[in-house]
Amino acid sequence: MRLLSELKGKLSFSISLLSIFIFLSGNVQALDGEKLFKANCASCHKIDKKFIGPALAGVEDRWESQENLYAWIKNSQDYLKKNSGDGYAKSLFEDYNKSVMTAQALSDEEIAAVLDYINNPPVKEEKVEEVAAAPVQAEDYSVYWLIGLLIVILVIIKVLMDVKSSLKQVKAGVTGETISDVGPVAQVTTWMGSHKRTTAALVLLVIVVGSVDLWFDAKGIGVYEGYSPEQPIKFSHKIHAGDNQIDCGYCHGSAYKGKTAGIPSVNVCMNCHKGISEGKVWGTEEIAKIYDAAGFDPEKQQYTGDEKPIEWIRIHNLPDFAYFNHSQHVVVGKQKCQTCHGEVETFDYPMKQHSDLTMGWCVDCHRETEVAMEGNAYYDKIHEELKERYKDKPIKNFTVEHIGGLECAKCHY
Amino acid sequence: MKKSNASMKSFASILGLFVLGVVVLQSCKSDPNSPGFEYMPDMYRSPSYETYGTGLEPTGASARVPAENSIAMGEDNLPYPYPNTFEGYEAAGMNLKNPLAWNDENIAKGKANYMRFCVHCHGKKGKGDGTVPTNSEYPNPPAYDAGLKDLPAGKMFHSLQWGKNLMGSHASQMTKTERWEVILYVQTLQGKTANDLMNVAPADSASAAEGKEQ
Numbered sequence: 001m002r003l004l005s006e007l008k009g010k011l012s013f014s015i016s017l018l019s020i021f022i023f024l025s026g027n028v029q030a031l032d033g034e035k036l037f038k039a040n041c042a043s044c045h046k047i048d049k050k051f052i053g054p055a056l057a058g059v060e061d062r063w064e065s066q067e068n069l070y071a072w073i074k075n076s077q078d079y080l081k082k083n084s085g086d087g088y089a090k091s092l093f094e095d096y097n098k099s100v101m102t103a104q105a106l107s108d109e110e111i112a113a114v115l116d117y118i119n120n121p122p123v124k125e126e127k128v129e130e131v132a133a134a135p136v137q138a139e140d141y142s143v144y145w146l147i148g149l150l151i152v153i154l155v156i157i158k159v160l161m162d163v164k165s166s167l168k169q170v171k172a173g174v175t176g177e178t179i180s181d182v183g184p185v186a187q188v189t190t191w192m193g194s195h196k197r198t199t200a201a202l203v204l205l206v207i208v209v210g211s212v213d214l215w216f217d218a219k220g221i222g223v224y225e226g227y228s229p230e231q232p233i234k235f236s237h238k239i240h241a242g243d244n245q246i247d248c249g250y251c252h253g254s255a256y257k258g259k260t261a262g263i264p265s266v267n268v269c270m271n272c273h274k275g276i277s278e279g280k281v282w283g284t285e286e287i288a289k290i291y292d293a294a295g296f297d298p299e300k301q302q303y304t305g306d307e308k309p310i311e312w313i314r315i316h317n318l319p320d321f322a323y324f325n326h327s328q329h330v331v332v333g334k335q336k337c338q339t340c341h342g343e344v345e346t347f348d349y350p351m352k353q354h355s356d357l358t359m360g361w362c363v364d365c366h367r368e369t370e371v372a373m374e375g376n377a378y379y380d381k382i383h384e385e386l387k388e389r390y391k392d393k394p395i396k397n398f399t400v401e402h403i404g405g406l407e408c409a410k411c412h413y
Numbered sequence: 414m415k416k417s418n419a420s421m422k423s424f425a426s427i428l429g430l431f432v433l434g435v436v437v438l439q440s441c442k443s444d445p446n447s448p449g450f451e452y453m454p455d456m457y458r459s460p461s462y463e464t465y466g467t468g469l470e471p472t473g474a475s476a477r478v479p480a481e482n483s484i485a486m487g488e489d490n491l492p493y494p495y496p497n498t499f500e501g502y503e504a505a506g507m508n509l510k511n512p513l514a515w516n517d518e519n520i521a522k523g524k525a526n527y528m529r530f531c532v533h534c535h536g537k538k539g540k541g542d543g544t545v546p547t548n549s550e551y552p553n554p555p556a557y558d559a560g561l562k563d564l565p566a567g568k569m570f571h572s573l574q575w576g577k578n579l580m581g582s583h584a585s586q587m588t589k590t591e592r593w594e595v596i597l598y599v600q601t602l603q604g605k606t607a608n609d610l611m612n613v614a615p616a617d618s619a620s621a622a623e624g625k626e627q
Binding site for chain 1: 432445446450452456465467472473499529534544545549551552560578585587
């Protein structure tokens, strides 16, 4: 009896061990499949969605035989040549723009592992809907507060005056005096008449504070520093240039070649967004606007040709009488974009103007910035001439000012 | 008394206007959608069409697509002869040769543009581990020293011209010369040296690449 139970125990132990092994080996295979899928297939295929190639879910059911499918995966062009009668394979090639599926150097076991992975895709964890607390643009409410406060104070004054006058009337009723009912304006003027010094001080205070404020406000006329309008697409420089470290020049490449920094055409957006349809902050909403502009159907993964321009709101704007050239500053002067535009890679939506872009600001920088002449082919000739000219009176800090950076006609002509 | 009262009143009204002006100027600053006051339309807005302006049919944008078959001025901008097909890709791999010399200067220029136009997907060492595929659903591109080890220069150029699989065309962002410079740098990431490029006939490399490239 004891022997039997011992045997039973051993048996159950070994069975459980065996099942663990089976479980583990199954797991290993699934892992392999995932790895192989990601390395070889994922550039063009998704499991549940059409991508460059068809969705792979149920791929085995769509092919007549396993043998054919494997042959196709290993070399689709070769398969087409040998099996010209296979209508499905032919239609696949035609339907997907005649783009050739690259021959895969995979063994039968590896293909089986991939197919196993496709049939048992990882269960997607339910994404906890992050309450996308839309970064509400913090509006400056201080003015409304000020106006509100003013109204409250006026109401209080009115109430107090009413109380005062009714008290006076009561007093008059008691004593039998007759008082003329004076209006509040007259009361204020009589009070001002009897408190001349205080009145003068108050008026002076209002004038001084107001003038200072007016002066700084007036200086801000025509200066668009901090201008951050809403844009048609909630584009975040922080996500693109910060988190994903995409170089400024990827989208604004013409800054290195010409006068303007350029707004990227939508085909540049599509270079990445063909493969990224969902963002982390706004979901698919904002990226769908790119698809709309580019005339791209994300379901069919095809361009429809129905294109629409994106009407970005221009932020940085110089008047026409001021000439500014990006490439002169970025390529020749070796300035970083951030010198004028600020740490744009940290700016979330909406983009804002960092510097005031006034003439004083330009001139200040030209006075302070030393010219990067060393090893700069642009300055080779100028450098020789300048060496000659300043032979007797060398300049310690050779700034842009010394090569004519303050001359009117450099920018205004 | 009466006269001083009147002057007092006009003074008070001037003061009131002054305060109103201050408040009005204040209020304009608080709207981020408005750039603020300007003295006059001081040549900020041109009556002519601006680069990214509006008002031209048919799309409403002033930026237009160049007329068909127009050729850009400057370097060799003759039309690219290989069509965006499988055959064109193969033919480019066989026949297209890099017009630039294999030297440090060209490779350095190529590296600078690789770091601008390629690195965020292909990664610093070309292993397909750039920041974009790492941070998003975007799949990792194959590595230059593995899956794309034997990809010939002509096929690289073809892919830059037309795009390949998920990668879009980069012809609008880089000139032909810049693309060939980048290709030189990518070949260093493939582990190639000047010697390899001399000895390997393009036809051989094309057929060798077939098996491995993705």
